[in-house]
Amino acid sequence: MTPTTSPESSIVRMQKLNKHFGSLHVLNNIDLDIVPGEVVVIIGASGSGKSTLIRCINGLEEFQSGTLSVDGNILKPDGKSSKALQTIRTEVGMVFQQFNLFPHLSVIDNITLAPMKVRGWRRDDALATARRLLERVGIADQADKYPGQLSGGQQQRVALARALAMEPRLMLFDEPTSALDPEMIGEVLDAMRELAKEGMTMVIVTHEMGFAREVADRIIFIHKGEIAEQGTPEALFSAPQNDHTRSFLARVLKH
Amino acid sequence: MDFDFQFDWSAAFASIPYLLPGIPWTLLISFGGLAFGFFIGIFFGLLRISPIRWLRWLAVCYIEIFRGTPILVQVLFIFYGLPQLLGSPINALVAGIAAIAVNSGAYISEIVRGGVQSIERGQREASLSLGLSRVQAFRYVIWPQAFRRMIPPLGNQGIISIKDTSLFSVIGVGELVRQGQIYIAATFTALEVYFMVALMYLVITWTLSILLRQLERRGIAGQ
Numbered sequence: 001m002t003p004t005t006s007p008e009s010s011i012v013r014m015q016k017l018n019k020h021f022g023s024l025h026v027l028n029n030i031d032l033d034i035v036p037g038e039v040v041v042i043i044g045a046s047g048s049g050k051s052t053l054i055r056c057i058n059g060l061e062e063f064q065s066g067t068l069s070v071d072g073n074i075l076k077p078d079g080k081s082s083k084a085l086q087t088i089r090t091e092v093g094m095v096f097q098q099f100n101l102f103p104h105l106s107v108i109d110n111i112t113l114a115p116m117k118v119r120g121w122r123r124d125d126a127l128a129t130a131r132r133l134l135e136r137v138g139i140a141d142q143a144d145k146y147p148g149q150l151s152g153g154q155q156q157r158v159a160l161a162r163a164l165a166m167e168p169r170l171m172l173f174d175e176p177t178s179a180l181d182p183e184m185i186g187e188v189l190d191a192m193r194e195l196a197k198e199g200m201t202m203v204i205v206t207h208e209m210g211f212a213r214e215v216a217d218r219i220i221f222i223h224k225g226e227i228a229e230q231g232t233p234e235a236l237f238s239a240p241q242n243d244h245t246r247s248f249l250a251r252v253l254k255h
Numbered sequence: 256m257d258f259d260f261q262f263d264w265s266a267a268f269a270s271i272p273y274l275l276p277g278i279p280w281t282l283l284i285s286f287g288g289l290a291f292g293f294f295i296g297i298f299f300g301l302l303r304i305s306p307i308r309w310l311r312w313l314a315v316c317y318i319e320i321f322r323g324t325p326i327l328v329q330v331l332f333i334f335y336g337l338p339q340l341l342g343s344p345i346n347a348l349v350a351g352i353a354a355i356a357v358n359s360g361a362y363i364s365e366i367v368r369g370g371v372q373s374i375e376r377g378q379r380e381a382s383l384s385l386g387l388s389r390v391q392a393f394r395y396v397i398w399p400q401a402f403r404r405m406i407p408p409l410g411n412q413g414i415i416s417i418k419d420t421s422l423f424s425v426i427g428v429g430e431l432v433r434q435g436q437i438y439i440a441a442t443f444t445a446l447e448v449y450f451m452v453a454l455m456y457l458v459i460t461w462t463l464s465i466l467l468r469q470l471e472r473r474g475i476a477g478q
């Protein structure tokens with residue numbers, strides 16, 4: 001069941017969003033509403049446009065037509081760095097597949113940079129918040145190390161803490177565990193599970209179907225730039241309606 | 256065959272007091288020129304990767320012109336040519352510094368461009384996703400990392416420019432080679448004096464190499 005939402009209550013609202021990449025139609029008439037507190041997991045084959053979709057939400061990708069509003073800020077097609085985009089980026093956190101920690105800064109400085117430079121927090125306040133977040137993701141003892149000295153799982157948890165330090169209203173996850181060794185995937189998923197429990201609005205692109213089934217309020221299946229099917233994990237995994245969904249699930253759930 | 260000529264160490268040592276006054280000039284032209292060249296290089300290096308096409312073209316023109324012509328011709332043009340245009344002579348020291356500045360600036364532009372472009376896209380994306388402005392992303396995230404990668408090629412360019420100043424003996428500025436030539440004209444000890452001149456360049460460039468290596472090591476230790 002897709003949650004029924006009124007426009008006013010949704011934190012992300014996409015209408016007829018289209019993105020072309022040359023002759024490639026990457027996103028095709030996407031309509032999407034996400035309500036506060038909702039955990040949405042986007043699945044689909046590689047190249048289906050799922051990463052592009054969430055990267056549109058914080059303006060890392062431009063789109064050519066349609067409307068997109070995030071927490072009331074309207075992003076226009078082909079909009080360069082507008083004021084709305086800046087506001088959206090301060091309110092929306094993102095965790096990347098490749099972590100993208102700043103290698104020249106210590107763990108703690110990675111986390112305090114944006115709160116100090118963007119939000120204008122005093123160093124003491126930023127440090128206190130950073131320590132609290134590191135504690136929360138279970139790596140308080142690594143604060144003074146550099147990213148290169150940490151394992152992949154630890155780096156991704158720092159990246160999560162770094163995004164949370166901005167006190168975002170919405171968190172985007174772009175295949176957060178795809179670059180991790182298998183034994184480290186669990187610790188990152190645990191941290192995300194905690195976050196979901198606390199009520200954070202999350203949009204997650206992942207291949208971890210077990211995790212998706214467990215934490216998602218809604219699963220969206222993307223096929224060739226279109227939302228082919230969406231619904232609760234129960235509905236989508238147990239009784240997929242769309243042929244593409246069925247064949248995709250058959251392939252990924254086999255092992 | 257019988258050589259009646261021998262390397263005369265006393266003549267070599269005797270030349271030292273006459274050569275030493277050339278060192279400050281060599282250093283002044285080199286580092287003065289490089290200091291300007293560094294800022295020119297940052298300026299054009301960033302223009303070179305600007306999203307605006309005609310700014311990129313401007314940078315490409317500058318780089319091609321000053322990288323594609325000999326520095327000797329550049330300094331002759333500045334010292335002998337420009338005064339005809341300006342109507343007043345140009346001080347030889349100023350001409351030397353200007354030549355090093357525009358010449359090293361062209362190479363440093365490419366070093367800056369390469370350094371900045373070598374930083375993974377994800378660094379910029381992560382910065383922007385945190386709400387940093389493009390300028391902040393550059394200043395706090397991209398540039399510090401790019402600069403670290405630029406140190407070895409910048410050191411290279413520094414050493415090349417120091418040696419290039421030797422060409423400026425032709426405009427009569429009293430740098431190392433010029434001092435040597437004057438001394439040789441009076442004593443006819445070319446072997447010994449050019450040997451000492453070479454040795455002095457080596458001391459300068461070697462010192463710079465050691466300093467750079469330490470700077471690099473500190474940079475790596477910081478990660």
